[in-house]
Amino acid sequence: MFYELLQLIRGDTPIGANSYFHILQSLRRTTAGALIGSAVGFVVGILMGLRERAEDFFESWNWVFATIPAVMWAYILILVMGASEYTAIAVLAAITYPQMAFKISRGIKAVRNDLVEMGKAFNAKLFLMLSEVYIPQILPHVFSGFRYSLALGIKIIAIAELVGLSNGIGFMMHYWWSQRNFAPLLAWGSILVFLGLFFEFVVFRTLEKRMFKWTH
Amino acid sequence: MDTLAQKTLEEKYIIELINISKKFSTNNGGELKVIDNLTMRFKEGSISVIIGPSGCGKSTILNMIAGIIDVDEGKILVNGIDIQRDPSYKKSIGIGYVFQQPRLLDWRTLRENVIFALKATGTIPKEKWNEIAEYYLKLVGLEGFLDYYPLQVSGGMQ
Numbered sequence: 001m002f003y004e005l006l007q008l009i010r011g012d013t014p015i016g017a018n019s020y021f022h023i024l025q026s027l028r029r030t031t032a033g034a035l036i037g038s039a040v041g042f043v044v045g046i047l048m049g050l051r052e053r054a055e056d057f058f059e060s061w062n063w064v065f066a067t068i069p070a071v072m073w074a075y076i077l078i079l080v081m082g083a084s085e086y087t088a089i090a091v092l093a094a095i096t097y098p099q100m101a102f103k104i105s106r107g108i109k110a111v112r113n114d115l116v117e118m119g120k121a122f123n124a125k126l127f128l129m130l131s132e133v134y135i136p137q138i139l140p141h142v143f144s145g146f147r148y149s150l151a152l153g154i155k156i157i158a159i160a161e162l163v164g165l166s167n168g169i170g171f172m173m174h175y176w177w178s179q180r181n182f183a184p185l186l187a188w189g190s191i192l193v194f195l196g197l198f199f200e201f202v203v204f205r206t207l208e209k210r211m212f213k214w215t216h
Numbered sequence: 217m218d219t220l221a222q223k224t225l226e227e228k229y230i231i232e233l234i235n236i237s238k239k240f241s242t243n244n245g246g247e248l249k250v251i252d253n254l255t256m257r258f259k260e261g262s263i264s265v266i267i268g269p270s271g272c273g274k275s276t277i278l279n280m281i282a283g284i285i286d287v288d289e290g291k292i293l294v295n296g297i298d299i300q301r302d303p304s305y306k307k308s309i310g311i312g313y314v315f316q317q318p319r320l321l322d323w324r325t326l327r328e329n330v331i332f333a334l335k336a337t338g339t340i341p342k343e344k345w346n347e348i349a350e351y352y353l354k355l356v357g358l359e360g361f362l363d364y365y366p367l368q369v370s371g372g373m374q
Binding site: 114115117118119120121122123124125128132133136212213214215 | 279282283284313315317319321322323324332333335336337338365366367
């Protein structure tokens with residue numbers, strides 16, 4: 001497997017495109033899916049956090065979305081949208097959105113009322129309240145939601161790419177599976193593990209230290 | 217009429233609470249009336265103390281005067297003006313409020329916390345914020361902690 005991994009790092013693939021092209025395709029789809037899912041989840045989460053009726057409505061639907069397996073989403077969306085680039089992104093968005101919605105709605109409910117009262121006592125206007133009191137309290141939940149969405153996206157991008165796409169890490173894994181050659185299949189799979197570790201330990205932990213230095 | 221304009225100079229009241237009532241919802245879906253038809257007047261320049269057992273509504277009265285919570289019935293006049301109708305008025309006469317527990321923005325430094333209050337007034341020019349914040353923090357012996365976050369200083373300092 002290490003030899004295959006080395007080949008992959010050198011950029012070699014047996015079928016045309018450079019390995020980095022496939023990795024970048026998967027990364028692009030993962031990021032787009034996580035961003036779209038997070039954006040929808042953010043809006044739904046805000047509604048859930050602010051309006052009890054919205055929470056009653058979305059809570060159960062979110063759980064339905066959250067429990068549908070990734071592979072089932074892939075087949076459902078292929079039926080609806082056809083096999084395309086957008087289908088893979090939509091699969092990721094559908095899977096990541098409920099997590100963000102749950103996190104944001106809980107974040108809004110956890111906004112400290114004592115600080116809202118403090119702002120009112122100083123007669124702070126809405127913009128100041130939003131920028132200094134509400135958003136900084138919701139931000140860790142947004143951050144955590146996106147972090148989770150991206151981690152989930154990296155885990156399932158291979159499934160989304162298995163069906164109907166002609167590039168990406170999932171496609172390459174499927175190719176090697178069809179060749180019954182497991183060493184390169186594992187090498188491609190390990191790229192997803194490395195990507196997950198890179199985002200967690202290099203990107204998110206650095207951002208976290210910068211953004212939330214007041215907690216240390 | 218029960219307003220400041222009709223009072224004599226000897227009876228000049230700065231804050232008047234007139235027939236105010238306040239109730240809160242309870243966890244079991246009921247209502248708890250904390251303030252019931254209360255009238256109080258505070259003279260200008262005087263020091264007043266509100267005394268009562270826990271839960272009798274002392275903080276509620278202060279919260280209503282500070283405009284943090286609304287009254288259900290009655291009105292609160294500051295300098296004869298109904299603060300519910302014109303909430304921005306209380307700022308111009310300088311109502312200050314000291315909370316029982318520190319209420320600081322944990323994600324802002326001590327300097328920025330003071331600046332938050334200055335920003336909220338909407339009347340102090342931006343270029344003065346830093347200078348004023350430093351002056352007051354120095355006044356309370358926190359000049360060495362201007363750029364510390366609240367969680368980095370002791371409870372007493374907060």
